[in-house]
Amino acid sequence: MLKISIRLLSKNHRSMTKKILALALIIIGLAVIFYGLYSSFAIFTGKTTAPEIFKTPPAQKSAISQDVQGQLQNMISEQLKGMLPAGSVATLLNLMSWSVFAGILVFGGAQITGLGVKLLN
Template identity: 45%
Template sequence: MILTKILGYILIAAGLAAIIITCFYSYNIYMGKTSAPIIFQIPVSVETSSSDSQGLQGQIEQTVQKQLSQILPPAVFSKILNLATWSLFAFILIFAGGTITNIGVKLVK
């Protein structure tokens, strides 16, 4: 009986610690104090241009790519993907912490 209550309190503390630590790291990431874990990294493409060998289609494609990279740099896409990945991971950790805390509450009762 006493062992289950002690285990319950340990689980409550562990679950709350997981939730609090995840929220702390999320706050730091979204406030810009630390960077999100780098999972996705879009490589920088090397431009090779030979104007004589490219046709009209190639020139149009190159111009469109250049304009798109000026509007939205490729680094923005990787940052958005990394933040989305962190958000998913944080959601999983918070959900797991809540479940662990719930099990601890049931053991205490």
């Protein structure tokens, strides 16, 4: 009789531990997903800036070249600066890299939550 009750108690204990672990995994997975979504919302609405992975190098001032090729390169670079604002390419790359990272966070959170759901079943 005592052995049967110990087995039942141990079985219930394992079941309860499994449910607690499953709920913890679900909560952690959802927290990771919501963190990624909230951070992305804050970045794309302008409340915070995206992490700077790509940086624009500072403008280098060089000696004025008198040759035609050097003058032509300077003219072309000045025209490109007029078309694209300084730092826009780096900002675009930073936003794209954050989007990829946020996608990885959402995917990872979904996998963690999926493990929790499987443990509940």
